[in-house]
Amino acid sequence: MNVAIVGLGLIGGSLAKTFSAHGHRVYGMDKNPQTMEQALQDGAVADVLDDVRMAHCDLVLICLYPQKTVDYILEKQQVFAGDTVVLDVCGVKEFVCREIEPVAAERGFTFVGAHPMAGRELSGYRASMDNLFHHASMILTPSANTDSNIINKLVNLFYSLEFRKVVVATPQRHDEIIAITSQLAHIVSNCYVKSPTAQDFGGFSAGSFKDLTRVAKLNEEMWTDLFSKNRPNLLRELDIFLENLQRYRDALAQEDDTELCALLRQGREIKEALRP
Amino acid sequence: MNVAIVGLGLIGGSLAKTFSAHGHRVYGMDKNPQTMEQALQDGAVADVLDDVRMAHCDLVLICLYPQKTVDYILEKQQVFAGDTVVLDVCGVKEFVCREIEPVAAERGFTFVGAHPMAGRELSGYRASMDNLFHHASMILTPSANTDSNIINKLVNLFYSLEFRKVVVATPQRHDEIIAITSQLAHIVSNCYVKSPTAQDFGGFSAGSFKDLTRVAKLNEEMWTDLFSKNRPNLLRELDIFLENLQRYRDALAQEDDTELCALLRQGREIKEALRP
Structure with a gap:
């Protein structure tokens, strides 16, 4: 699977390492050039993400703070292909889903809120680990309109990445x-x-x-x-x-x-x- | 050393097991007859504590709740010999020291407040362990009048029982x-x-x-x-x-x-x- 990851901090970097370790092709991007270079060197990402590559990814993971997550998706809304599944991973879901779902519906891509429940008292790419999510829960907050096949595929995908539990809930809950x-x-x-x-x-x-x-x-x-x-x-x-x-x-x-x-x-x- | 332990709950029971494991002779007492029997059977205590035996102990450890600690020492004040060192181990020290120190001075025995800083989310004798205090701190709160030789002996005694640190502080602090x-x-x-x-x-x-x-x-x-x-x-x-x-x-x-x-x-x- 081709995976785009935007933001290579603790969570984005750990997701990049986890997807790469499981044989997926990861394109990554971080505003910090040193982080970008280190992630390439580590093999956490296979190549630098750009708009052309993003259009060809099966899965796009936005790993930014909540407001920046929304700003980024709005900015790139025309780049995502119709069969792309876009996930964000920030720690609040109602705000992000409310802002993004209408845009996704209009543009024809699928958006699902997600929250991998793992963390460390350290932050940034340097703290990222390819086993941060071992035994962690993943919460998915699809909308009522999300295709259930896509939800099932995501649930299976995260179990295959060795999450302990994948839970589907409403953003409100x-x-x-x-x-x-x-x-x-x-x-x-x-x-x-x-x-x-x-x-x-x-x-x-x-x-x-x-x-x-x-x-x-x-x-x-x-x-x-x-x-x-x-x-x-x-x-x-x-x-x-x-x-x-x-x-x-x-x-x-x-x-x-x-x-x-x-x-x-x-x-x-x-x-x-x-x-x- | 002959040691009396009054109250064989989590802390008293663990102290009994610790002292016995280090070769001291422990006389114990608990209001619950089943606890008493079990402690004898385990070898946590060598024999049942009574007033005659208490008078011959080098060290008496009162392991009761704060109010009961004070009540007990006041009740037994005539039993303690002049060379007996009485410690309590409850989690507040100013109240206990204020109530007991004048009585100890009058009766001629030595009283030192103590607080072994270890615990479990379980309570009672059944939860007691001979290694509860491994790597724990022991706080001692002697009065300004306490003989410094006695304090030094107590500090060495608790280190010999494998406490990680013994700290001397005022009850107020x-x-x-x-x-x-x-x-x-x-x-x-x-x-x-x-x-x-x-x-x-x-x-x-x-x-x-x-x-x-x-x-x-x-x-x-x-x-x-x-x-x-x-x-x-x-x-x-x-x-x-x-x-x-x-x-x-x-x-x-x-x-x-x-x-x-x-x-x-x-x-x-x-x-x-x-x-x-």
Whole structure:
């Protein structure tokens, strides 16, 4: 299969390496010439992507931040052939699908939102790996009009690339879930480290602190773009969290240990009931 | 060395197994007769602890919840010999040291607060292990009057039991740090799972959610006791966290992406500057 990959960062670079390692022909492009050169040298991409080559690719993967993803597809809409399947891989899906699906319908190419759920605390091509997606989930968010044969082919393709699970969901459902499973966790983690007391706990081990703040080291520009494109869902989750946390705060401040214990019991029971 | 251990839960049971494995003679006691029997059968304790034996122990370790720790030591204050060193191992130190040190001074025994920083998401004797403290830190909080020879002996003793690090701190410093490195993390984690959206994210992987909520499954009675005995420190940290989190919330609600990005950058920079 001929695959075009636009943007060779952590995700795009890892996808390039994964597709190449599985025998596909990958054309790649990155705005950074050094990244481009390194990807060619590594064999992650077979050749540099241009518009002529893109028109002949079976699959085009846009691996850019959300806003840039939309800008790029709009700019190139006339380049994609009628039988090309265009996927984006950014972490919000409703915004991207809403902007792109009408254009795809008009131009006759197929667009499917996708979100490979894997990451590292490092970013950029240098952090990319040909096994980043081993045992990862891939979420696909086709529209109601997407040809089911194309969806089936994509599902099989990603399983063949050794993803552990491929899930089909609506863009709306994806964005609702991602707000709590990932986005709010990044905000809480990033916020938690700001306590002055956290700046020096030399000698004290801090397992729960480390777990809680693992994802505090984030790429703020990418995440601001992701958060702003999922504002209502994320704001709702943030408000639920703040409201719940205020209950613990009030119980503690009012020395109401019965209430504090009840709040903790409720959280423990909910956690125990979650599927692992 | 003859060692008395009162309370054979996760920590007491693991200490009993650790001391026994290192050739010390351990007398143990637990309110649960089945636990007592099992600990004898395992060889975690050599014999049942009683007041006569306690009077002949070099070291007495109280492994109970904070309030019960204080109650027990007050009840047994006449049993401890003048050369006995009594340690407690609960997770708050100022409360325990404040209540016990005057009594120890009056009765002539030595009391030192201690906090072995290791745990599991399981509790009770059944979860105890003879290697729970391998590579763990031990915090000791002696008073200004504690004989430095005794402190040195304790430091060497815990290193001989294969603790990775033994740190001496004031009870106040211990409690300030523990509020952010452990206590608030447990509250945040326990609170985070309460979002209705978090109850079913079937098929979506959720690495950051899992890390953030690892310690949500807690023993609510023990933690309520710990939190209530460290109320001012924990409340201060909780208020700092709520205030900081409100900033992210406001930036998001007001669509101020410049501010949101600045908040995330600040968190990222703080996290990067933390010693690992």
